[in-house]
Amino acid sequence: MRGHSSIWLFSGILLLAYGLIILATGLWELAHPLVHPPVLNSLHAPIWWGAIMTVAGLFYTIRFRNHH
């Protein structure tokens, strides 16, 4: 019988995927500044949020990966 996957594994994978995409966008914007930057762009929100989501996503993905 196959083991059950926890719902938190999928939350982790989603967080990880979103986090990596947002982090990559944020880093890309450092090298290629936006033509119409949003307000408070100097705080680099995408890098912070992307990094936090990546770390949280990694934690949940690893902690709740399938047990065999």
Next chain:
Amino acid sequence: MGDSYTHLWSTTAHFRDNPMGIHWTGLVFGLGLVISFGYWTTDFLVVQRVLSAHNLRAARMSPIIGASFKMAVPFIVILPGLLALSVLPFHLVPQDIAIQTGQHSYNEVLPLMLVRYCGPGLLGLGVTALIAGFMSGMAGNVSAFATVWTYDIYGAFLNKKASDSHYVAMGRWCTFIGVLISVGTAYLVQHAASIMDYVQALFSFFIAPLFGTVILGMLWKRATKAGGFWGLLSGTCTAIGLWAWVHENPSALRYVALSVDAKAMAEDMYRALWSWIVCVIVTVVVSYMTQPRSDAELEGLVYGATKIPEEHDDYWYQKPIVWAGAVAVVFCILNVIFW
């Protein structure tokens, strides 16, 4: 920023003094007593969560847990609006003015704030979160619609002996049709002053009188079938009639909402109160005119005629009343802070 933006009660002494155009009686009796109680006890979206609880304590705890989260809703719903009021470089106007002048309406506050502060990556996340929120609310409502139709109406009255696969297929078609109906009703919102006004208007039509019927049917042994039917029908007709009256003749607002200064939302709350009162009075009068049922027939249906299963809690913190008390204390504190 005016007091009316950051206070609950201090500006409700007169209809003129607050942007909702409401008096505190409308908030306490219309919104608090009728619409809110009705939403928590008759809206199937809420009730289905209690019905699916695995024991009595879980069923009692679920509305208490729900209430503690519900108290946080103003911080999620109102705070972005207040922030927008102070940080957006332009003034937001009501929907009908926005359509005429090309300004931004206050219904657009969340997308406007997202566009202002979020670059491409975070903006996508924000839009995803908004859509996920819409979908979860919609999924709950559509599944409630499918359940009520398939189990309680179709399976109970129209087609009692069909196979399980037939009922599953019926439920799936209901879900599909429910989504189509939801899309269709979205166009009705265009005619309301705001999305909230539209929701409250529907609540006053259906939830307010239904609450009168449910509360009397559950707690009052003398209530009869005919009383419930005529009470619910007259309550709903009262609400729709009052709405149509003001729709045709706007000056009727001073009778329905008690003041010429009342706004659409105030009208919704008073309309809910009137329809509930009519429902209760008609139910009581018709019930006294019809034959009562014996206690044996009411077993399992009415509070006084039903044996409540006993439950045993090992620790004080497992008792629902403790948590209900905690929620009540926080509720009072919040009301004092934002008085």
